[in-house]
Amino acid sequence: MTVAGFRFERRAILPWWVRALVPLISAALALIVAGLMLTATGYHPLSVYRQMYDIAFGSSIAISATLVAATPILLTGLATAVAFRMNARNIGGEGQLYVGAAAATAAGIAVGHQSSAIAIPAMVLAGMLAGSVWILVPALLRAYLRTSELITTLMLNYVGGLLVTYLIFDSTSYVRDTTSAGGLVYPQGRMIGYSAMWPAITGSGLVIPFGFLLGLVCAAVLFVIMRFSLLGFHIRVIGDSTSAGRYSGIPTSRVFVTVMLISGALAGLAGASQVGDLTHTLDPRGLQAAQYAWTGIVVAAVVAYNPLGVVPSAIIIGGLVNAGLALQGSSFPLGLVGAIEGIVLFGVACGLVLSHYRPARTSYRRPSRRLEPAPEVSVSPAKEPR
Amino acid sequence: VNNSLAISLVVAGILYGTPLVIAGLGELLSEKSGVMNLGIEGYMLMGAVSAFWVVTRMTGPSALVLTVAVIFAAVVGMLVALIYAFATVSIGADQLMCGLAIWIFAGATGFSSFVGSDANLGGIAANYSLQPLNVLGLGNVPILGPILFDQNALVYLSWVLVPVVWFYLNRTRTGLHLRAVGEEPASADAQGISVAQYQYCHVAVAGAMAGIAGSFYTLAISSAWLDGITTGAGWIALALVIFVFWRPELLLAGAYFFGALTGVGPNLQARGVTVPPEVFSVLPYLMTIAALVLASTVWTRTRHGAPNSLGLSYSREGH
Numbered sequence: 001m002t003v004a005g006f007r008f009e010r011r012a013i014l015p016w017w018v019r020a021l022v023p024l025i026s027a028a029l030a031l032i033v034a035g036l037m038l039t040a041t042g043y044h045p046l047s048v049y050r051q052m053y054d055i056a057f058g059s060s061i062a063i064s065a066t067l068v069a070a071t072p073i074l075l076t077g078l079a080t081a082v083a084f085r086m087n088a089r090n091i092g093g094e095g096q097l098y099v100g101a102a103a104a105t106a107a108g109i110a111v112g113h114q115s116s117a118i119a120i121p122a123m124v125l126a127g128m129l130a131g132s133v134w135i136l137v138p139a140l141l142r143a144y145l146r147t148s149e150l151i152t153t154l155m156l157n158y159v160g161g162l163l164v165t166y167l168i169f170d171s172t173s174y175v176r177d178t179t180s181a182g183g184l185v186y187p188q189g190r191m192i193g194y195s196a197m198w199p200a201i202t203g204s205g206l207v208i209p210f211g212f213l214l215g216l217v218c219a220a221v222l223f224v225i226m227r228f229s230l231l232g233f234h235i236r237v238i239g240d241s242t243s244a245g246r247y248s249g250i251p252t253s254r255v256f257v258t259v260m261l262i263s264g265a266l267a268g269l270a271g272a273s274q275v276g277d278l279t280h281t282l283d284p285r286g287l288q289a290a291q292y293a294w295t296g297i298v299v300a301a302v303v304a305y306n307p308l309g310v311v312p313s314a315i316i317i318g319g320l321v322n323a324g325l326a327l328q329g330s331s332f333p334l335g336l337v338g339a340i341e342g343i344v345l346f347g348v349a350c351g352l353v354l355s356h357y358r359p360a361r362t363s364y365r366r367p368s369r370r371l372e373p374a375p376e377v378s379v380s381p382a383k384e385p386r
Numbered sequence: 387v388n389n390s391l392a393i394s395l396v397v398a399g400i401l402y403g404t405p406l407v408i409a410g411l412g413e414l415l416s417e418k419s420g421v422m423n424l425g426i427e428g429y430m431l432m433g434a435v436s437a438f439w440v441v442t443r444m445t446g447p448s449a450l451v452l453t454v455a456v457i458f459a460a461v462v463g464m465l466v467a468l469i470y471a472f473a474t475v476s477i478g479a480d481q482l483m484c485g486l487a488i489w490i491f492a493g494a495t496g497f498s499s500f501v502g503s504d505a506n507l508g509g510i511a512a513n514y515s516l517q518p519l520n521v522l523g524l525g526n527v528p529i530l531g532p533i534l535f536d537q538n539a540l541v542y543l544s545w546v547l548v549p550v551v552w553f554y555l556n557r558t559r560t561g562l563h564l565r566a567v568g569e570e571p572a573s574a575d576a577q578g579i580s581v582a583q584y585q586y587c588h589v590a591v592a593g594a595m596a597g598i599a600g601s602f603y604t605l606a607i608s609s610a611w612l613d614g615i616t617t618g619a620g621w622i623a624l625a626l627v628i629f630v631f632w633r634p635e636l637l638l639a640g641a642y643f644f645g646a647l648t649g650v651g652p653n654l655q656a657r658g659v660t661v662p663p664e665v666f667s668v669l670p671y672l673m674t675i676a677a678l679v680l681a682s683t684v685w686t687r688t689r690h691g692a693p694n695s696l697g698l699s700y701s702r703e704g705h
Contacts, residue, residue, distance in 0.1 A: 037497070138675075148682070154621055155621070159671050159672065162667050170663065170664060294486075294490050294495075297490075329503070333503035334495070334613070335495055335503055335613075338491070339491050339500055341491075342491020345487035346469075346488070346491065349487055350477050350479045352479065352480065353477050354477060
């Protein structure tokens with residue numbers, strides 16, 4: 001392909017700075033397109049961005065709020081990173097997050113009067129377990145019946161959404177508030193016990209939610225697993241070539257199921273963190289409107305599924321989400337944040353291909369007359385080795 | 387007779403199945419060219435919000451306004467699909483990631499919501515909606531009347547589209563070339579068929595038809611706009627194409643089956659059955675999983691009808 005005197009040739013090696021440019025250019029593209037959307041609807045993009053920046057990173061209070069928003073995104077980002085690295089396309093993080101939140105709420109109510117040392121681990125485990133259970137069927141179907149996990153995991157998002165709606169709005173379930181006056185007037189979730197509420201670490205004006213710290217631990221553990229363990233090696237081999245993995249004797253089905261269960265557990269933990277850190281009750285509407293798992297896919301794709309890279313990525317996009325939650329509807333129309341995330345992902349997907357090419361002058365390839373004497377060199381008798 | 391549960395379930399099947407038929411046919415054509423549209427739900431939502439925008443802003447004869455709304459929905463769906471085609475066909479980017487990107491961009495918390503929110507479309511009633519056309523007064527005939535002769539224009543359109551797509555795929559030269567592109571793009575290219583041109587055109591058609599399918603939600607099913615109004619129908623259409631083995635005639639039956647499943651809840655509730663609505667709402671999603679399992683195991687081990695190079699980007703250099 002030749003454009004304006006340049007043609008694009010494939011790079012032999014991909015320098016690190018080209019890789020680093022991909023997410024940056026994608027982000028710039030997203031801000032430009034979103035700016036056009038805002039201009040077209042009568043808003044002033046620069047002042048909107050300014051406002052968003054102030055809300056997201058402008059002060060230590062803003063950064064604390066951003067960390068709260070980043071917590072579920074960090075965990076769903078890790079859930080995506082571990083699965084997508086081996087081409088296990090778990091796009092059912094939403095559903096796993098909902099049931100994780102529901103199970104963690106139930107645990108938080110059940111053992112919420114015990115000490116925090118019991119209640120909080122119980123919530124974490126309940127959330128992770130529920131998330132894994134939710135992904136178990138698609139994982140087994142894919143591993144042993146070759147049913148594409150893509151649509152089966154996705155369908156369970158809707159089932160999970162309906163399940164949590166049912167628990168609060170259409171049943172008298174354990175997690176629904178059926179005792180207080182407010183709960184009788186309008187359906188709402190039952191509060192978890194006081195000692196089940198997750199603590200926050202405060203210092204120098206910053207409030208770091210406990211879930212975020214859990215996310216950091218998970219990121220580090222995942223990084224170590226991916227880099228230094230046999231499972232991580234298997235994941236990377238299968239991710240690069242499933243057939244290579246199979247021929248070399250890796251139990252691909254078993255690794256696949258394991259990875260999917262880990263991914264589901266992390267998404268479930270994201271749901272648990274939302275209940276433990278923030279809402280302290282099951283809030284089906286809020287969970288479904290937030291779309292944390294879809295955001296997690298963007299967060300992970302931007303850093304090429306590197307578990308450690310997910311951390312800064314989640315903080316930056318968490319800032320965007322935080323600003324969106326605070327300003328959406330009043331300062332700009334709903335949906336801006338999702339649109340920005342979509343464009344970023346789009347740019348990264350395209351950039352992944354484009355970065356493998358570099359522009360070169362077309363004249364470079366034109367056969368030059370000066371090369372004529374060359375045959376003399378090439379036809380000269382080969383020297384004997386040694 | 388016409389008010390019996392069986393008849394109203396069939397009618398509901400047609401009502402909720404029609405968007406699946408229209409979007410599914412478009413997706414089928416696109417997949418036959420080797421391009422999968424995971425973002426089809428996004429196209430549908432864009433079509434839905436665009437059509438609703440037209441019927442709330444425009445005044446005039448009902449037929450004209452509705453025609454403009456449907457065409458506008460098709461154009462918007464097509465434009466979004468062309469962005470996707472640019473990325474996947476021209477650049478050769480990963481279809482799965484681009485599809486998800488389009489869905490996140492246009493989806494329930496993305497651009498479709500942005501448009502709906504900016505134009506204040508939520509919670510207002512449409513001035514125009516698609517009404518059933520009682521053909522030749524036959525709509526009151528027992529049994530067949532409400533099923534065949536009392537539908538709205540888009541349903542009749544979908545009935546025309548099914549044989550047209552079948553004929554196009556199986557009996558025309560262009561259809562043959564299309565299948566060649568999806569099976570072996572390199573051979574098709576060597577024959578002088580422009581792979582990119584075929585893929586662009588059919589992705590655009592998929593977008594336009596998904597846009598129309600989306601408009602069915604805001605014009606016929608609910609006559610209102612809310613974020614994510616299609617509730618996963620685009621994803622179900624995507625699955626539908628797989629388990630009808632890429633055959634348009636089976637797609638019609640499959641879509642109506644899923645439509646009927648969606649209609650079970652509202653119908654039973656209207657008849658005083660008090661079961662939580664979620665119990666019936668999960669049926670289409672669970673049945674989609676069951677059908678995919680059947681399609682991948684019991685019915686056939688080989689992927690019957692699946693285009694050979696589905697989901698793979700084609701470039702002459704072979705990268």
